Amino acid sequence: MRINKKVCFITGTGHSGSTLLGLLLGNHSQSFYCGEGEKSRFLTKEKAPLQKRSCKFCGIHCPVWGTVSLTSDCDLYEQLSQHISTTLGITAPLMIDSTSGADWIHQQYKKLVKTEAKPHLIFLKRDGRGVVNSYRRKYPDLSIETIIENWIEKIKKAQALFEEFAGPKIIIHYEELASNTTSILKGLCDFLTIPHEPQMRDFSRQTYHILGGNNGTQFLAARHQSQLLQTMTPSNRQYYQEHQSDIILDLRWQQELSPEQHQIFARLASEVNQSFEWHPS
Structure with a gap:
């Protein structure tokens, strides 16, 4: 009997909050967050960088990614569901994949509609x-x-994917997720037809096994499990070390982008950014 009943893809671009969203959804009792499923392609490639072919938290000795054996052209989500059921004793009918790339999601969608x-x-x-x-x-x-x-190129691909996607789909904003986390999660649980669980905000309850994703977000979510500070630049290391454990909206761009850079962005991307632009109340 098939364990995997639903797969939730998160599209957009990198550095848009997909790791945060994946971790939150993965905290649900019915789900498992695999990280960026696309990176499973590197598991057997010994010449690939270690960070691409191993768990971001456990490394090469991960009980999930360090032991799974994926068949060629596999149904990744069912094979992974079967594997975590055996190794971790976890039954997770919902798989969360934060690979934002449209090409990967297209490929997996074609496989899933046959199941x-x-x-x-x-x-x-x-x-x-x-x-x-x-x-x-x-x-x-x-x-x-x-x-x-x-950014413009990736966003246009994500928009085209969203328009073409035939299954259930929804748009949310990172800024709303970070500012009104519980409300957004309740809406997403309705979207995924799963009951809302208040503990989805509690990162300390989980042990994570994730491919890819944002180091800083992962560190904040799982300080108890993470060694990720070692991989960050000095400025990011200081930012995340001083960061509170709770979810905080990141608006560093308002101070860090120079007036000239703001002008360049407005000239090149103001039209594309209209539906993305954040106007804090």
């Missing part, structure tokens, strides 16, 4: 200035123009 599992899609939007600023910190050698153009 009993029902694919769902969340389009997680974030003000493009916040995304660009986050990429700017991570890739300081890239020009601001290149980063903006990359």
